[in-house]
Every structure is written in C-alpha cells, then in structure tokens.
Amino acid sequence: MTTPTSPLAADLPQERRLVTAIPGPKSAELQARRVSAVSAGVGATLPIYIEAAGGGVLLDIDGNSLIDLGSGIAVTSVGNAAPKVVAAVQEQVAKFTHTCFMVTSYEGYVEVCEALNRLTPGDHEKRSALFNTGAEAVENAVKIARAYTKRDAVVVFEHGYHGRTNLTMAMTAKNMPYKNSFGPFAPEVYRVPLSYPFHDGRDGAKAAADAISRIDKEIGADNVAAIVIEPIAGEGGFIVPAEGFLPALVEYSNANGIVFVADEVQSGFCRTGAWFASEHEGIVPDIITTAKGIAGGLPLAGVTGRAEIMDSVHVGGLGGTYGGNPVACAAALGSIATMEELDLNAAAREIEAVMRPRLSTIADKTGVIGEIRGRGAMIAVEIVKPGTDEPDAALTAAVAKACHAQGVVVLTAGTYGNVLRFLPPLTIPAHLLDEALTVLEEQFLALTGH
Known part of the structure; x- marks a missing residue:
C-alpha cells in the first residue's frame, strides 16, 4: 500500500x-x-x-x-x-469570514457548486445549493423534490439514517439514540424494506420488487415526491444493498416521476474508492446530498441535482444565514484539490x-x-x-x-x-x-x- x-x-x-x-x-x-x-x-x-x-x-x-x-x-x-485546506482557510479568514451569500455573493460558493456539478454522477445539466450539515442537505432535497413534483410523500428505508432535525428524524429508522422522546415527527414519511443480504439472503431484483410493491400498495406512486436512500447505509451498519437493488429503484422512480435522492453524506468524496458510492452500480441520482468529507472538517453540505429540478424552487426558497460560508467553501476547494492531486x-x-x-x-x-x-x-x-x-x-x-x-x-x-x-x-x-x-x-x- x-x-x-x-x-x-x-x-x-x-x-x-x-x-x-x-x-x-x-x-x-x-x-x-x-x-x-x-x-x-x-x-x-x-x-x-x-x-x-x-x-x-x-x-x-x-x-x-x-x-x-x-x-x-x-x-x-x-x-x-491537510495543507491545502489549511492554506485556503487561512487565506480566506484574512479576507473575510462572512457576508451571507444571499445578501452579497462571493466566488468560493460558486466554485464549490461548479465542482459538485462536475464531480457528481451524470453528464446532465446540474445546479447546486450549499448548506451547513448533512441533515440540512437532506431536508432541502425533500423540499426541492416536493416543489418540483407537487407531491407530498417521501419514501425511506429500514436501517437508514438521515439526520437529527424533525423531518430527518422521521426519515431515520433507529429509535435510540436518535428519535426517542423527540416526537411527534413530520408526516408523509414512509419506510420500506432495505436490501440487507446478510440477513435476508435475497437478490437485489427480488428485494427491490418487494419494496416497490409496498410503495405501490401502501402509498401509491403518484403520491411520492422522492425516494431517499443511502447507497451504503451508514449508521445502519454499512449495509451494501444486493446488486441490482439500487438500479431497480432508479428505474421505478424514472418511470413514475419520482425524484430519486442519493444520500451520500457519509459515503461521498472518495470514501468508497469512487467519488460517490452511486458510481459502483452506475446509477445516476436526480439529486445527491453531500456533507462530511466535502470540506476537510469544516461545516459544509451540498444538494446537487438536475437543473430543472433544482431551479423549480421559487427565488428565496433555499438558503440559510451560514449556508456556504466562505471559509468552509475555501476548505472544500482545498479538500477537493487534495483528493484529486493525491x-x-x-x-x-x-x-x-x-x-x-x-x-x-x-x-x-x-x-x-x-x-x-x-x-x-x-x-x-x-x-x-x-x-x-x-x-x-x-x-x-x-x-x-x-x-x-x-x-x-x-x-x-x-x-x-x-x-x-x-x-x-x-x-x-x-x-x-x-x-x-x-x-x-x-x-x-x-x-x-x-
């Protein structure tokens, strides 16, 4: 090595x-x-x-x-x-630490969005928006999917983890320590079985058919705004779905006007031996959420998706005071440069x-x-x-x-x-x-x- x-x-x-x-x-x-x-x-x-x-x-x-x-x-x-992260952060801190991108903009935010659009799966036209945490990215992905589809229901999976906000707690499977005593949770979140080969022994196509059947019978495809899944379940135990499971869900989403969201907060940015875990089975998400490894330790998160989906939200509908902070953006650019160089x-x-x-x-x-x-x-x-x-x-x-x-x-x-x-x-x-x-x-x- x-x-x-x-x-x-x-x-x-x-x-x-x-x-x-x-x-x-x-x-x-x-x-x-x-x-x-x-x-x-x-x-x-x-x-x-x-x-x-x-x-x-x-x-x-x-x-x-x-x-x-x-x-x-x-x-x-x-x-x-990491040297490139440290140098980029030091240089940016000496210039300015904050203006709020929604008030007066700066190049670093744009550069990070350009990098996300370039690195994430698919060669379609993309747009990105920046936030602070993985949970915030997931929550905004749901907001965007609902705005685009004009539907309410969100489908998630057993063993999944998506964050600690009210909506993402509803989307997260495990009760302790993430959800216990914190309800009631956001409505219109539905959980279906994940492919878990070690315990269920099913091939990917059969596992996906079972999940899809549940969606059709219990929710109705026409009511689903988004299917949100980690390509590798993180907190759930690094569960890798059986081959074919993820592509079948993407195909079902495409056929039914559902936004397919890959939560790559833990699995993204070279962690799995590819820029994103979605690449291992060649799937192209409509939206991908990122955080954690993006900025070398500084708080930053991203939502990247098809341009027509990302641009469907009204002006002012996305944002946040600290989202895409200039110092965190500098760190992300240094981190991405390190990943590419090494x-x-x-x-x-x-x-x-x-x-x-x-x-x-x-x-x-x-x-x-x-x-x-x-x-x-x-x-x-x-x-x-x-x-x-x-x-x-x-x-x-x-x-x-x-x-x-x-x-x-x-x-x-x-x-x-x-x-x-x-x-x-x-x-x-x-x-x-x-x-x-x-x-x-x-x-x-x-x-x-x-």
Whole structure:
C-alpha cells in the first residue's frame, strides 16, 4: 500500500504512543469540566481531549497518540490539517469570514457548486445549493423534490439514517439514540424494506420488487415526491444493498416521476474508492446530498441535482444565514484539490485491499464475524454469536472499548449495535493501518478466548 504524504502531518509523529491510561489525568480533569458545562444529551465515544491531529493520529492533551480509524465519522478524509485546506482557510479568514451569500455573493460558493456539478454522477445539466450539515442537505432535497413534483410523500428505508432535525428524524429508522422522546415527527414519511443480504439472503431484483410493491400498495406512486436512500447505509451498519437493488429503484422512480435522492453524506468524496458510492452500480441520482468529507472538517453540505429540478424552487426558497460560508467553501476547494492531486479514490481502494484479508483472518480465528462488508475505506464487520446471525452487541462494545484502551479509535454502528465500522483517513500511513489492525486482532482474540 502506497500512502500519500502530508507536509503538516509529517510534523506530528505518525505513531501509536500511550504515556498514560486512556483517558489520562488531564482529559479526566477536562471531562469533569465538560460534565458541569455541556448538556448530558451530547454523547462522547471516547472521553479524551485532542490538541493536535494529522495523518493517521490524534494527539490528546496527556501526550497520548492514538491511531484514528474514525476520521470524525468520515469527515477528515484528507486528514486533519491537510495543507491545502489549511492554506485556503487561512487565506480566506484574512479576507473575510462572512457576508451571507444571499445578501452579497462571493466566488468560493460558486466554485464549490461548479465542482459538485462536475464531480457528481451524470453528464446532465446540474445546479447546486450549499448548506451547513448533512441533515440540512437532506431536508432541502425533500423540499426541492416536493416543489418540483407537487407531491407530498417521501419514501425511506429500514436501517437508514438521515439526520437529527424533525423531518430527518422521521426519515431515520433507529429509535435510540436518535428519535426517542423527540416526537411527534413530520408526516408523509414512509419506510420500506432495505436490501440487507446478510440477513435476508435475497437478490437485489427480488428485494427491490418487494419494496416497490409496498410503495405501490401502501402509498401509491403518484403520491411520492422522492425516494431517499443511502447507497451504503451508514449508521445502519454499512449495509451494501444486493446488486441490482439500487438500479431497480432508479428505474421505478424514472418511470413514475419520482425524484430519486442519493444520500451520500457519509459515503461521498472518495470514501468508497469512487467519488460517490452511486458510481459502483452506475446509477445516476436526480439529486445527491453531500456533507462530511466535502470540506476537510469544516461545516459544509451540498444538494446537487438536475437543473430543472433544482431551479423549480421559487427565488428565496433555499438558503440559510451560514449556508456556504466562505471559509468552509475555501476548505472544500482545498479538500477537493487534495483528493484529486493525491488520487484518494485509489488510496481508498488500497485501504480496502489491506483491510479485507486482515479482517478475514480475524473472522476465521474467532468465528464471531458474520460479515465483512463495505467499499473502499468504508468497511465494517457485523459481530454475531458463533454459528448464527444473532447480533452480539455486548462483544461489539467490548472490542471497541478494548481498542480505545490500546490507542486505536474505532466506531460502532448498526441497528442492532453489533457493527464495528472503520473510516480511516484516506491519507493514513500504511504502517499505522497495519498496526491498528494488529491491535484489533489482538483484542478480538483476547475477548473471544482464542
């Protein structure tokens, strides 16, 4: 595996180094301050506090250097403090930080929209609009689809995650922690089965036919404004639908005047080894939503779609005070330039080529990994009780906790809480990825008695 290098990351030793327990005393002290100052409703995977990050490591305030296999949930794909991102942000901050694009415009916003129109699937004429978060992008995609079709119903899928606003909570499948006690939710949102090959064993065409039948019988195609789906379910556990499932839904949408929306907030921007996960099956969404990896860690999101759909909204119907902030736009342009210059699509594919065999070895030795799935550097393992497909959330949590104690940041996911997901920076040095996988294997073996 070849690894893109970062001049700034080179200033931060690319090593796993533990000088205290995790968390260390300084982090514990700051955690006590957090408890008295921050709402208890804001969770934390690992109670450490970071003072620097880059390449493939996170340096905490106690001097511990941890290997990062989370990228801030697929955000810092180009690495933390990527040189082109830092330079672009510094230059823009020195010029101006805000005017509100809806009041007085600036070139950076236009440039990001041009880049999105160029990079997203399809050679049709496109338009884009910029927002702050993935949830905001999804909500605006629904608004646009409703304005264009003059219909109300929105179809989403089991195991899907689309955000934490009222509408996107309605669209999100999992109750805890995302929805519990927060209702009532927005109406006219309908959920149908997702293709989940590990559990349902169906081929893509059959799974799609079942979902389409539900739409026809329970909602009516003529009432549906949009079908919204993640090409790879993120929080749901990195579920890759069976081949043919997504193309069948696109065909159905096209035939019935439904806007097909691909939620690529987590899977976009080189994460899967292609610019967008939609490309793996050659589907062309009518609208695509983006965020996370777009801007190297700054808050930015986009909605990109067919020109006739995007332009159907009345003037003033889209926007927001901070949407497409000039500093975030500068960061996005630096991030996209980094992706192109370093060919981070290839880097993601190389990461997958390293990870899959190592994860297969763990599966063979322990018997507790039911499936290894994902694409590129968006890889997960579903952990089950041996010889079954019964979720083992307790073991999943234990493995994650053990990895954290050994200085490797991993994330959990899945409707059943039994998925370990891996989202390393696409710039992670090869030796760090190898070491992280060694630590992961050691913890699996220790916890399963092998």
